[in-house]
Each structure stands twice: as C-alpha cells, then as structure tokens.
Amino acid sequence: MNTMYIIIGIVALAIGFAIAKIIERQRASGTIRNSQRTATGIIKEAKAEAETLKKDKILQAKEKFIELKSEHEKVILSREKQITNVEKRIRDKESQVSQELNKNKKENQELEVKTKEYDYRLDFLEKKKREADKMHKKHVEQLEVLSGLSAEDAKKELVTSIKEEAKTDAMAFIQEQMEEAKLTAEQEATKIVLNTIQRIGVEQTVENCVSVFNLDSDNVKGRIIGREGRNIRALESATGVEIIVDDTPEAIILSCFDPVRREVARLSMHKLVTDGRIHPARIEEIVGKTEKQINKEIAEVGKRTVIDLGIHGLHPELIKVVGRMKFRSSYGQNLLQHSREVANLCGIMAAELGLNPKVAKRAGLLHDIGKVPEEESELPHALLGMKWAEKYGEKQDVCNAIGAHHDEIEMKSLYAPIVQVCDAISGARPGARRQVLDSYIQRLKDLEETAFAFTGVQKAYAIQAGRELRVIVESDKVSDDKAAELSFNISQKIQNDMTYPGQVRVTVIRETRAINIAK
Numbered sequence: 001m002n003t004m005y006i007i008i009g010i011v012a013l014a015i016g017f018a019i020a021k022i023i024e025r026q027r028a029s030g031t032i033r034n035s036q037r038t039a040t041g042i043i044k045e046a047k048a049e050a051e052t053l054k055k056d057k058i059l060q061a062k063e064k065f066i067e068l069k070s071e072h073e074k075v076i077l078s079r080e081k082q083i084t085n086v087e088k089r090i091r092d093k094e095s096q097v098s099q100e101l102n103k104n105k106k107e108n109q110e111l112e113v114k115t116k117e118y119d120y121r122l123d124f125l126e127k128k129k130r131e132a133d134k135m136h137k138k139h140v141e142q143l144e145v146l147s148g149l150s151a152e153d154a155k156k157e158l159v160t161s162i163k164e165e166a167k168t169d170a171m172a173f174i175q176e177q178m179e180e181a182k183l184t185a186e187q188e189a190t191k192i193v194l195n196t197i198q199r200i201g202v203e204q205t206v207e208n209c210v211s212v213f214n215l216d217s218d219n220v221k222g223r224i225i226g227r228e229g230r231n232i233r234a235l236e237s238a239t240g241v242e243i244i245v246d247d248t249p250e251a252i253i254l255s256c257f258d259p260v261r262r263e264v265a266r267l268s269m270h271k272l273v274t275d276g277r278i279h280p281a282r283i284e285e286i287v288g289k290t291e292k293q294i295n296k297e298i299a300e301v302g303k304r305t306v307i308d309l310g311i312h313g314l315h316p317e318l319i320k321v322v323g324r325m326k327f328r329s330s331y332g333q334n335l336l337q338h339s340r341e342v343a344n345l346c347g348i349m350a351a352e353l354g355l356n357p358k359v360a361k362r363a364g365l366l367h368d369i370g371k372v373p374e375e376e377s378e379l380p381h382a383l384l385g386m387k388w389a390e391k392y393g394e395k396q397d398v399c400n401a402i403g404a405h406h407d408e409i410e411m412k413s414l415y416a417p418i419v420q421v422c423d424a425i426s427g428a429r430p431g432a433r434r435q436v437l438d439s440y441i442q443r444l445k446d447l448e449e450t451a452f453a454f455t456g457v458q459k460a461y462a463i464q465a466g467r468e469l470r471v472i473v474e475s476d477k478v479s480d481d482k483a484a485e486l487s488f489n490i491s492q493k494i495q496n497d498m499t500y501p502g503q504v505r506v507t508v509i510r511e512t513r514a515i516n517i518a519k
Helices: 002-147 151-198 219-225 227-239 259-275 280-309 316-327 335-352 357-366 381-391 396-404 415-428 437-452 480-497
Strands: 210-214 242-244 251-255 457-463 468-473 505-510
Touching (some): 151 480, 210 259, 219 259, 227 242, 227 259, 227 280, 251 259, 280 316, 280 357, 316 335, 335 357, 335 415, 357 415, 381 396, 396 415, 437 457, 437 468, 468 480, 480 505
Parallel strands (some): 468 505
Antiparallel strands (some): 210 251, 457 468
C-alpha cells in the first residue's frame, strides 16, 4: 500500500512538474510575442525618425549647395571683371604705344630736317666768319695807318687804361667789402660792448693831488705852525707831505702826489687838533699810530673789494696791493674804482663770450697792480703787475692778461684782449680821466695836419673831441672814386702814426656847384 501511495505521489509530482512547465512555456511565448510587438513598434519609430532626419539633411545639403554655388558665381564674376579691366588696360597701352611710335616717327623726320638746316647754317656761319676775319684785318690795318700805332702798341695802351679802371674799381670794391665786414663785425662787437657797458654803472670822480683840511677857526693855524715853525716842519718830515698855510680862511692845504701819505697827514692833523696837544714828540707818535691805522684800513679795503667781486683764493699780499689802490689815481681816476669797474666789465663780457667770468674778473681787478709799488721800479706797470701775479701763484691766463693789456707782451689767451678792451672802456668814458689841454690841442692839430699831407685836400676839421676828422677836397682834383681811396689812406696813416683813445672816423666831402644867374 505504501508503495502504491509512493508511486501515486511520484506520478502526481511528475504531472505537476509537467503542468508547471507548460504554464511557463505559455508565459514565455506571451512574453516573446509582447517583445516582438514592442520591437516592431520601435523599429517603425526608428524608421520614421530616420526618414525625418534624412529629409532634413537633404534640405540642409541643398541649401549649402545653393550657397556655395552663389559664392562661386560671385568669384567667377569678379574674375571676369578683373580680366575685362586687364584687357582694357592692355588695349589702352597698345594704343599709347602706337601713338608714341607715330610721334617718334614724326620727331625723327623733324630732327632730320633740323639737322640739315643746322648743317646749312653752320656752313653759312663759317663763311661769314672767314669774311669777318678778312674785314677785321682790313680794319686793323686801316686803324694802324690812321693812328700811327701798331696793334701791339694800341693793345698796351688799352691794357694800361683798363688797369687804371680796374684799380679804381678794385679800390671801390675793397672799400665796400671792408665797410661791409666792419659793419658785420662792429655790430656783433658793439652789441657785446653795449650789453657790457649798460649792465655796469660806476660813479667817476677825479682825484686831485691836494687835500683841504678844514679848521674851526684861524687861531688853530698858529698852533699847527708852532714856535719858529717847529710843528709844521715836524709834520712835513714825519708824513712827507707839503703843508701850505695861506690866507684861505679856516683851511689848510695838504699837497702830495702820494694819496696814502696825504691821507696819513690829514688824519694825523685831525687827531692833533682834536686832542689839542701839538708838539714834535706828539706829532711823531700820532703819525706812527695813523700809519698803522691806514695799513689796517688798506687790508680791510682789499678784503672787502675781493669779497664784493666774488674772487676767492687771492694771496694776502695781493689783497694788500688791491687795498693800496684806493689811495692811488691814474690820470685823475681813482685806481681802485677803475679796477673794480674793469673787473665787472670783464666778468660781463666774458659771460657774453662764453668764457669763465671769475677768471676774467680776477684779471680785470689785478691788471693795474703794477701802479702801486712800494719801491720804485724801472719795469712798466703791466710787466711789474704780471711779475707780482706770477710770484703770488696766479694762473697763466691771468698773468698774461695783466702783462699784455698794453701790448707789451704777446697775448696768449682770450682774457688778455677782454682786459684790454674793458680797460679802454673804463678809461675812455667821458669824465673818467683828466687830459692836459696842451696835449689835447696838439692831438687835434696833428689830426688836421695828417689830412693836409695828401694832395687835393682843401680844408680839414677835427671835431667831436678828436673822434672825427672831416676833410673837404677840391672837386676838380679829387673824383668820387678817389675820395673813397683818400678816406682809406688817411685813416691808415692816422692808425699807423698817431696814438689816440677809441677810434677816429675820417669823412671826405667832395662838393660840386653849378651857378647861373637869371636876368
């Protein structure tokens, strides 16, 4: 029984498994059918999308093709236009070339015609030249017969006359060129000199060889003279100054060519009169103290002058020499004032010329130090000043400028002519220096006599204080051309034979008059 139940159970299980498999197969076949249906739908959708994309791409390709085709057509049109332009230019050039060829043919034909004419004219001119030579020979022979001169003699006379004319023309040309050169040079020089002068202003005072000592009353004169003249003799002996006591009220005159000694005497007398004790011993004591005071003042004046001019490193001995110039004069002009003015002028002029103004100032200040020697010397003041400058360590440019400012040695630097010019500017200024009347009049007479030494001079007048010489010539003896030559010759003679400050203008006047009387 049990076995049968087991068999039944096994059969039942087998049947169950078979049923289950059949069910699974049915389910699987259903799933397959569904999948097939789904796949078929997807394929259809994909085909539809592909058709849509295909249409879109075909449309885009057509549009691109149309665009490329239009661009290609544009390029082809532009190239055709360029080709057309090139062909047109080629046709134009061909026409120009053909025109030029035709023109050249015409020109060649004209040139051939002109060449033939030129050859004909050349032959004609040669014939005329031969005829002219024959006529010239005949005329020369006739002129020789008429004049009695050979051709060579006539040529010599002609050359002589031409030489005279050329000499006159050359003199006029030289005069014109010299005036033009002088005008140009003088304009620049005058500009520099005027710029220099107008930037400096110094009062000019004329120093005398006497000083006046004022007194409170004439009673003091007796005390100054002393018993039997002992006091005045002691004063004159101690100071080296001549003391003149005359009838001038309340004044005593001190006379001496040395301003230092004159100043010592004046100050000493002032101290003695103020103190009231006047006797020989007191006089010697006061004069000694005054001399020390003056020496101290000289050093201070030198230092102050150097500081005012901005000059540095000057030797102490040269500073003392500069201070002593305060008590010296040159032709009546105070030497220190003159040297200060020259220094300022030199500095300004050197700056105008692009040189070192400090060196120029130094040379200008020291240029006249040779005029204040403590002992007498036979050397000219310029050479003596140069010797001192070399001794106390001044530079070569400064020493040369000092020694050469009166042309006693050769100028080796540009500072030398600057010092010379500025010295002349300061000394030649009106009122700067005294001139002796006799020498002044003699110089004017010499100027006039120089003019009278030339042929044809009728009158001569020295005017403007000898700065101009006006010469009146006889019109029948001196021509206009000769007048220019005469002016030049007179100026050269004055320049070579005479000594004068500044310059002298020579003016030659030639006048002709035609007079008729109406009745």
